[in-house]
Amino acid sequence: MIASDNATLTETLLTDPAAGPLKRTPLYELHRELGARIVPFAGYEMPVQYPTGILVEHAQTRTAAGLFDVSHMGQVRLTAKPGQSAAKALETLVPGDIAGLQPGQQRYTQFTNEAGGILDDLMVTSTGDHLLLVINAACKDADLAHIQKHLSATCEIEPMFARGLLALQGPQASQALARLAPSVATMKFMTGAYVVIDGAECYVTRSGYTGGDGYEISTPAEATEAIARKLLAQPEVKPIGLGARDSLRLEAGLCLYGHDIDTTTTPVEAGLLWSIGKERRVQGGFPGAAVVQKQIAEGAPRKRVGILPEGKAIAREGAEIAIAGKGVGKVTSGGFAPTLGRAVAMGYVERAHAANGTKVDLLVRGKPVPAEIVPMPFVKHAYYRG
Amino acid sequence: MSMKYTNEHEWIRVEGDVGTIGITQYAQEQLGDVVFVEVPAVGRTVAKGESVAVVESVKAASDIYAPVSGEVVEANAALADTPGDVNAEPTGKGWFFKVKLSDKSELDGLMDEAAYDAFVKSLG
Numbered sequence: 001m002i003a004s005d006n007a008t009l010t011e012t013l014l015t016d017p018a019a020g021p022l023k024r025t026p027l028y029e030l031h032r033e034l035g036a037r038i039v040p041f042a043g044y045e046m047p048v049q050y051p052t053g054i055l056v057e058h059a060q061t062r063t064a065a066g067l068f069d070v071s072h073m074g075q076v077r078l079t080a081k082p083g084q085s086a087a088k089a090l091e092t093l094v095p096g097d098i099a100g101l102q103p104g105q106q107r108y109t110q111f112t113n114e115a116g117g118i119l120d121d122l123m124v125t126s127t128g129d130h131l132l133l134v135i136n137a138a139c140k141d142a143d144l145a146h147i148q149k150h151l152s153a154t155c156e157i158e159p160m161f162a163r164g165l166l167a168l169q170g171p172q173a174s175q176a177l178a179r180l181a182p183s184v185a186t187m188k189f190m191t192g193a194y195v196v197i198d199g200a201e202c203y204v205t206r207s208g209y210t211g212g213d214g215y216e217i218s219t220p221a222e223a224t225e226a227i228a229r230k231l232l233a234q235p236e237v238k239p240i241g242l243g244a245r246d247s248l249r250l251e252a253g254l255c256l257y258g259h260d261i262d263t264t265t266t267p268v269e270a271g272l273l274w275s276i277g278k279e280r281r282v283q284g285g286f287p288g289a290a291v292v293q294k295q296i297a298e299g300a301p302r303k304r305v306g307i308l309p310e311g312k313a314i315a316r317e318g319a320e321i322a323i324a325g326k327g328v329g330k331v332t333s334g335g336f337a338p339t340l341g342r343a344v345a346m347g348y349v350e351r352a353h354a355a356n357g358t359k360v361d362l363l364v365r366g367k368p369v370p371a372e373i374v375p376m377p378f379v380k381h382a383y384y385r386g
Numbered sequence: 387m388s389m390k391y392t393n394e395h396e397w398i399r400v401e402g403d404v405g406t407i408g409i410t411q412y413a414q415e416q417l418g419d420v421v422f423v424e425v426p427a428v429g430r431t432v433a434k435g436e437s438v439a440v441v442e443s444v445k446a447a448s449d450i451y452a453p454v455s456g457e458v459v460e461a462n463a464a465l466a467d468t469p470g471d472v473n474a475e476p477t478g479k480g481w482f483f484k485v486k487l488s489d490k491s492e493l494d495g496l497m498d499e500a501a502y503d504a505f506v507k508s509l510g
Contacts, residue, residue, distance in 0.1 A: 007446060007447070007448055007449070048445070049418055053418050053419045053473075054418055054419050054443075054444040054445070055419040055421075055444065058444075243418065243444055243445055244444075246445075247444055312422055312466060313422065313424070314421070314422050314442050314447065316446075316447060335444060335445075336421040336422065336442070336444050338444070343422075365440065
């Protein structure tokens with residue numbers, strides 16, 4: 001009998017019993033109307049897929065445009081108190097170069113802890129007058145408390161958790177959104193601007209979580225549904241659930257908090273050194289800086305890598321990575337990559353075995369599946385850089 | 387004979403002393419797009435309740451259990467290349483494997499169609 005760590009079919013089909021009342025985004029009724037399968041996710045009732053299914057939704061986003069409801073994510077606005085700098089203040093909590101953000105520029109960074117571990121990852125955009133933060137749904141209450149504890153003396157902190165957040169992603173996202181708001185067509189990747197859509201003032205960034213071109217649109221709560229309907233009325237656009245969001249980000253090699261990064265992984269181990277400002281690597285000044293600087297200088301003990309299994313078996317989160325029967329790491333995300341029609345994975349391995357081309361085995365249901373460490377992303381990024 | 391069902395959302399259709407086994411329409415709908423199926427080796431002896439196959443959707447891997455004891459006499463090798471058959475025809479082309487039953491009385495403990503339909507309804 002094969003040792004198995006799979007769910008039973010019954011367990012897989014069971015929806016998690018709700019731990020306390022679940023929240024709903026402004027688009028809940030629309031998701032129901034569109035026939036979404038709703039599941040509990042990070043305390044919200046969210047659409048995991050619509051009737052066409054994850055593979056069709058994935059292909060839609062890679063070839064045309066997909067609309068995602070990501071209103072469960074947290075949005076926070078920081079404004080400097082008189083005589084203070086919000087960017088300098090935020091830099092005491094994150095390793096990213098925030099002070100260097102020009103108005104309208106966006107950056108990816110992480111909240112770190114004293115051990116250099118990652119409390120959450122986030123996007124930061126400077127409007128000139130404010131910093132706009134987008135944080136993960138499951139972390140947002142803890143993040144807010146963390147920000148309030150450390151930045152209340154220097155910043156006005158406004159959680160905007162009721163606002164809507166829509167992601168419009170895919171190669172035709174630009175032409176679709178530009179029909180409603182022409183100015184977005186020329187925005188470059190990782191920039192943001194206030195844009196009026198359907199009469200409502202929104203904040204749009206050219207960014208996303210698919211590896212492709214696209215936008216995230218922060219909307220007033222009460223305007224979210226009307227804007228979503230306007231976007232869905234565009235011929236290029238279809239609704240996309242969390243299932244395809246996960247397969248899209250996996251192909252793009254992007255980290256999922258709580259899986260590929262968490263409090264036990266540093267940004268260096270996670271391969272996120274690119275997101276740490278050059279001066280900040282030297283000067284530090286963020287929690288865990290000493291650990292991160294030591295890893296930059298000496299190398300991290302382990303690294304996040306891309307892994308391509310041979311054959312069709314899918315190695316999922318938790319699968320052991322071994323060389324000649326000896327464990328060298330673990331898979332943190334793994335699944336079927338619809339664009340490639342094959343399984344892919346990412347995980348952490350000891351530094352000595354992290355080089356591209358290294359042959360490893362992934363233990364899937366107790367059986368070794370030959371695999372190779374490969375560069376990420378698995379599917380080439382297609383960001384719009386102008 | 388007609389189909390019998392398990393509370394693990396599998397069906398078995400017995401002709402003579404050989405049962406063909408797959409997952410139900412409800413199961414495939416709930417799983418979503420199936421992207422990988424691992425079927426047991428022909429000749430393997432399986433016990434009722436033993437994990438013998440795997441079905442993976444984009445989101446998750448699930449075990450498939452032998453609903454009866456016996457010997458695997460055929461497995462649906464075509465699913466390796468066309469796992470989507472499980473979604474398209476769960477009780478047809480999407481069958482998983484066939485077992486030569488060692489104890490036909492094990493079928494008595496399984497649900498008939500009416501009982502399984504009521505079971506699915508009870509899941510909401």
